[in-house]
Amino acid sequence: MPLTVAFMGTPHFAVPTLRALAEAGHRIAAVYTQPPRAAGRRGLELTPSPVEATARGLGLDVRTPLSLRREPDAIEGLRALGVDVGVVVAFGQILPQAALDAPRLGCLNGHASLLPRWRGAAPIQRAVEAGDACTGTMVMRMEAGLDTGPVAVTRETPIGRSETAGELHDRLALLTAEAMVEALALLEAGTLRFEDQAAIAGRTGREPLYAPKIEKNETRIDFAGDARLVAAKINAFSPFPGAWTEIDAGAGAERVKLLRAESATEEGAAGTVLDDALLVACGGGGAVRLLELQRAGGRAMRAADFLRGTSLKPGMRIGGGDAAL
Structure with a gap:
């Protein structure tokens, strides 16, 4: 049977995954995203996030808590959904343990790097900046630590000699959607398997690196x-x-x-x-x-x-x- 999902994401990067899950037949009980932000020349217009705009176009329930960490009612609302799994792609908030535990099967995160390399806020830019020959996206089980959970599904892609982070971003957004659909199919079948990031580091030689935001x-x-x-x-x-x-x-x-x-x-x-x-x-x-x-x-x-x-x-x-x- 298709899974019941709580989706959490905010920017354009997360939109292909939201669309792919809907097209795969999963029931998306609610979409969590960052609240609308001030825009326009005078900052008087409130603009919804790309994920909110997409979710409303799909007729989905949209929720925009300022902070799941500080809003107990939002956590209770998540629990009340009774979802099978939470799917998180570039949400923009650190989830408290109560949110991670609310879905029956926990939360899966789509992260745009080859973990444990480039944990953090800007993995795509930092991979290009470092001159990495390739990067990718991974679906991992979320833990309290920052991008430290075990990995289930991986997609790799080369980085072109003059490829920009913007171009790589768009390709990785599609690969993340593809990887998450596969992960949920395996989860449905009861065959989703995880590998600890320490084991990945030992097997590949990729040491943990942090990807801070660009200043x-x-x-x-x-x-x-x-x-x-x-x-x-x-x-x-x-x-x-x-x-x-x-x-x-x-x-x-x-x-x-x-x-x-x-x-x-x-x-x-x-x-x-x-x-x-x-x-x-x-x-x-x-x-x-x-x-x-x-x-x-x-x-x-x-x-x-x-x-x-x-x-x-x-x-x-x-x-x-x-x-x-």
């Missing part, structure tokens, strides 16, 4: 670093929050977002433009090819289009100045 003071690009890591950082922070540098082509310093790059072997003084197609030398060896950029208030554009409006020539330097974040 603004990380986003400025320093061309003094190793080219491979500079390119990886640019791709990791694209499209949001966006890595940036300063370019002065004779009309004053201009802050520009760097949205895509790849590393190269050419060398030169850090920050020096090496050719007429935005190859920039890095101090740690090698260079980065800037492939996509965005001016303040403008649209993202390829390097060739960017250069049509900029007198940036070989031998010039970029990355100087102390513009405020």
Whole structure:
């Protein structure tokens, strides 16, 4: 028989899983998501989360507690649903033990990394930033610890040389949905098996790493670093929050977002433009090819289009100045 599910998720990343569970025939008793947030130019409009908008479109019961940890009535409401399992994908709240225990079979979480590597808030960006060759998504049984539970289903995917975190995000969202549907099918059949993360670490050599959220003071690009890591950082922070540098082509310093790059072997003084197609030398060896950029208030554009409006020539330097974040 199909399972009765309480779904918990908030951003676009969680939407494919919600849709996939509904299409698989599971009964979604309620959807928990973060409350609507202020939006609009004056912050006067309340905008529902992507998960809330999707759930209402599917005719599902939507609940938006500010904090399950601080609202005993919300926990009682979850218990009263009598669900078989809780499914959590990027909910945005740490669940108290009472919430984890409310579903008959516990809670499963879809997490976008190859655990135990990249536990925490920004696993997709940190995997790209570190230059990982591959990443993936895992369905794990939730415990009180942060992303420490045993794993049941895994999907792996390579990370392209100039792939951005945004592109990887969209692919992993679909893989997470696929993995969760498989996990619930196995749970229905009574054949869902888990592997402890310590055993995974011993088998694969993946040591636990924490993936903290991206801070603004990380986003400025320093061309003094190793080219491979500079390119990886640019791709990791694209499209949001966006890595940036300063370019002065004779009309004053201009802050520009760097949205895509790849590393190269050419060398030169850090920050020096090496050719007429935005190859920039890095101090740690090698260079980065800037492939996509965005001016303040403008649209993202390829390097060739960017250069049509900029007198940036070989031998010039970029990355100087102390513009405020």
